[in-house]
Amino acid sequence: MVNTNTSALGIIFPNSYDSLVPDLVSERLMASIPFAGRYRMVDFLLSSMVNSGIDNISIIVRKNYHSLMDHLGSGREWDLTRKNGGLNIFPPYSEKNVKIYSGRVEAVASILDFLKNQKEKYVILSDTHIAANFDFHRMLEEHIESGADVSIAYKKEEIPAGFKNIQVSKGDLYYTLLVKDSRVKRIFINSPEPGIQNVSMNIYIMNREFLMEQVTGAYARGYIYFERDILAPRLEKLHVHAYEFQGYTARVSDMKSYFDENMKLLDDANLDGLFAPSPVYTKIRDDNPTRYINGATAKNVMVADGCVIEGNLENCVLSRGVKVGKGATVKNCVLMQDTVIEDGADVEYLITDKNVTISAGKTLKGTDTFPIYVAKGQVV
Amino acid sequence: MAKEMIAMLLAGGQGSRLYALTQKLAKPAVPFGGKYRIIDFPLSNCVNSGIDTVGILTQYQPMVLNEYIGNGQPWDLDRLYGGVHVLPPYQQASGSDWYKGTANAIYQNISFIERYNPQYVIILSGDQICKQDYSDFLRFHKEKGAEFSVAVMEVPWEEAPRFGLMVADETDRITEFQEKPKHPKSNLASMGIYIFNWDILKKYLVEDEADPNSENDFGNNIIPNLLRDNRSMYAYRFSGYWKDVGTISSLWEANMEVLDPEHSGINLFDDEWKIYSRNSGMPGHKISPEAVIENSMVTDGCRISGSVKHSILFAGVRVEAGAEVEDAVVMGGSVIKSGAVVKHCIIAENVVVGENAIVGAMPADGEKGVATVGSGVYIGDGAKIGPNAMVNNNVKDGDVQW
Numbered sequence A: 001m002v003n004t005n006t007s008a009l010g011i012i013f014p015n016s017y018d019s020l021v022p023d024l025v026s027e028r029l030m031a032s033i034p035f036a037g038r039y040r041m042v043d044f045l046l047s048s049m050v051n052s053g054i055d056n057i058s059i060i061v062r063k064n065y066h067s068l069m070d071h072l073g074s075g076r077e078w079d080l081t082r083k084n085g086g087l088n089i090f091p092p093y094s095e096k097n098v099k100i101y102s103g104r105v106e107a108v109a110s111i112l113d114f115l116k117n118q119k120e121k122y123v124i125l126s127d128t129h130i131a132a133n134f135d136f137h138r139m140l141e142e143h144i145e146s147g148a149d150v151s152i153a154y155k156k157e158e159i160p161a162g163f164k165n166i167q168v169s170k171g172d173l174y175y176t177l178l179v180k181d182s183r184v185k186r187i188f189i190n191s192p193e194p195g196i197q198n199v200s201m202n203i204y205i206m207n208r209e210f211l212m213e214q215v216t217g218a219y220a221r222g223y224i225y226f227e228r229d230i231l232a233p234r235l236e237k238l239h240v241h242a243y244e245f246q247g248y249t250a251r252v253s254d255m256k257s258y259f260d261e262n263m264k265l266l267d268d269a270n271l272d273g274l275f276a277p278s279p280v281y282t283k284i285r286d287d288n289p290t291r292y293i294n295g296a297t298a299k300n301v302m303v304a305d306g307c308v309i310e311g312n313l314e315n316c317v318l319s320r321g322v323k324v325g326k327g328a329t330v331k332n333c334v335l336m337q338d339t340v341i342e343d344g345a346d347v348e349y350l351i352t353d354k355n356v357t358i359s360a361g362k363t364l365k366g367t368d369t370f371p372i373y374v375a376k377g378q379v380v
Numbered sequence B: 001m002a003k004e005m006i007a008m009l010l011a012g013g014q015g016s017r018l019y020a021l022t023q024k025l026a027k028p029a030v031p032f033g034g035k036y037r038i039i040d041f042p043l044s045n046c047v048n049s050g051i052d053t054v055g056i057l058t059q060y061q062p063m064v065l066n067e068y069i070g071n072g073q074p075w076d077l078d079r080l081y082g083g084v085h086v087l088p089p090y091q092q093a094s095g096s097d098w099y100k101g102t103a104n105a106i107y108q109n110i111s112f113i114e115r116y117n118p119q120y121v122i123i124l125s126g127d128q129i130c131k132q133d134y135s136d137f138l139r140f141h142k143e144k145g146a147e148f149s150v151a152v153m154e155v156p157w158e159e160a161p162r163f164g165l166m167v168a169d170e171t172d173r174i175t176e177f178q179e180k181p182k183h184p185k186s187n188l189a190s191m192g193i194y195i196f197n198w199d200i201l202k203k204y205l206v207e208d209e210a211d212p213n214s215e216n217d218f219g220n221n222i223i224p225n226l227l228r229d230n231r232s233m234y235a236y237r238f239s240g241y242w243k244d245v246g247t248i249s250s251l252w253e254a255n256m257e258v259l260d261p262e263h264s265g266i267n268l269f270d271d272e273w274k275i276y277s278r279n280s281g282m283p284g285h286k287i288s289p290e291a292v293i294e295n296s297m298v299t300d301g302c303r304i305s306g307s308v309k310h311s312i313l314f315a316g317v318r319v320e321a322g323a324e325v326e327d328a329v330v331m332g333g334s335v336i337k338s339g340a341v342v343k344h345c346i347i348a349e350n351v352v353v354g355e356n357a358i359v360g361a362m363p364a365d366g367e368k369g370v371a372t373v374g375s376g377v378y379i380g381d382g383a384k385i386g387p388n389a390m391v392n393n394n395v396k397d398g399d400v401q402w
Helices: A041-051 A066-072 A104-109 A112-116 A136-146 A161-165 A208-220 A226-234 A255-264 A268-275 B016-022 B040-048 B063-069 B102-107 B110-116 B134-143 B157-162 B198-210 B218-228 B248-258
Strands: A008-013 A056-060 A086-090 A122-127 A130-132 A150-158 A175-180 A183-189 A196-207 A240-244 A249-251 A290-292 A297-303 A312-318 A329-331 A346-348 A350-352 A363-365 A372-374 B005-010 B053-057 B083-087 B120-125 B128-130 B148-154 B164-168 B174-179 B188-197 B233-237 B242-244 B285-287 B292-294 B296-298 B307-309 B324-330 B341-347 B371-373
Touching (some): A104 A112, A122 A208, A130 A196, A150 A175, A175 A240, A183 A226, B016 B371, B040 B120, B040 B128, B102 B120, B102 B218, B148 B218, B198 B218, B218 B233, B242 B248
Parallel strands (some): A008 A122, A312 A329, B053 B083, B324 B341, B341 B371
Antiparallel strands (some): A122 A196, A175 A196, A183 A240, B120 B188, B148 B188, B164 B174
């Protein structure tokens, strides 16, 4: 057989850490949060999987998933319109139990029948709160070589500030790892430890049958969390391999980090880290190129197609179809698609959601540490 | 099920007057307006007018065009029944032939058209920039009870001798056709866009093919024959933006007009009549702190550190610090290195303009030349390309070309 397709399927949890960015997910979920101008968070993961030869990807949605369905369509833009495999979206399965899943165990349990009928030997599980250009093929090779039961990808970094506000009651946990000789010795849950830690990226690889077996057993016992209930207590018995990811990551853990991670992309080194080596795909909108009209100025900005700029831009990330009127000043802002900044408005440290309008002449200024967020469709 | 109207798009033209730009690709595949290719305009017009079946007749350097069209998905023309089909000349039991003329190209594809059994066929040309509603044209054709209609533009009388002209009466019925006449009797120029009743078109194509003296051309043969037989022929007046971009200067000019939609009439920013294209898929463009950008159009993937004025940059263009770009059309993937000066010119795809090199010049002393650099060319550091130059081969460091 031609060795093009990795023998792994992908399972994506698009709602993980929704509770950390309540404003951004009021009408969507983590996976469909707009990021880096023209993209959504899920684009980075889907593209990384597809570019690693994975073409059977399931997304187990929990709630607020209409925007995600709209974004993904049939999966064509990610080359996932396949006869075998392709993109599957699993809505909550309300027939058997009306309850919406909270942890990975419950989520995977709801698709066990599907998993049983797949052919891939391995599964890759991932959240969508990290944007990265991730080579899953490499991780899979290392996983196979290590002979481990499970591999976990982690990054050496400080615990993201947003994780410190995590609400266990909402079902969001984060994990740090004690690693020795590439083996996970301990999994700490919601550890407040300062300094550089081995922070889990919540990306896992394991044998498909192993996952099914573990989840079947755990679900029967009423367990919820894969990490807390299956892995952490059994690190003596299970061989859990630690895979260090050294590439660029943008992790959304609260509104501040959302703003900062967008801004960081104004540095070419970071932008290249996120968009290389493999391309990142997203929904096509067929916008025209962006137009800078006489009188416009722009310094240190990233702007997607379809914008019309007549005012002054500095240190901004603009998504598609943004309009900035004559004499408007826009500094240190993240503007999502189709935002309109009318003539003469003066804004700074602003995050505008989709279809926001800032009226002519208005002044609106947040600060470096506390950017102002304007919700979808609002007129200010 | 029969289709009411299908489109046949003539895309075989070599576009020899575009020289450097059409060495490796057919004219309809020439990039335009920041992210489009010329053929996006007729294809998008078709879809926006409700035509879902398009045959594209190719002949010259079809590779880029074939790859670009693919299955037609970017134009929503991937259909179970119909959709877009690229139709190159092919071998037949009775021998094979290149397309001898525009009419012959359609003649050789009669069997393609018959699969859809259409009532009407619209013949389009792949080398014009124009936003046109073909459904309105068809409505006119039906209202007049025409067997043949041609879209015409009113042109200034002094320019009329450059065109094929339709002389029409007060009901728009065509009474005479003049091909580039010295003494024009009309100023209605043919746009080369025709609607035929299919039965009539087929009859005349077969007849034309049987005539050994025919050039097998619509303008020179088919239309005169229709007139000879006193067929019901009408001229449909079109008044929007229309530009034949057959020359370097007209292509450059049309691109510059895109920058000024308020006056030129070519508006690519119209949500009601989108022009579709195959997208680059690159991240948004970046403008660095030291860059200057004025009155320009910039596409995804560009990185600008130099100065860009009144120019169009296609996807993935890089303008390094200290470089100057003005009144220029810079196509996808090209790099303008630091200190280079690029003015009043067309730079094709994947060109590298070396450090401190100079390409083109702003018009002075009646010199209006548009310097042109063909795709993939490397212009060496410090080289100088004059305002009338056409460059198709790499230029060494410090060389001068006029």
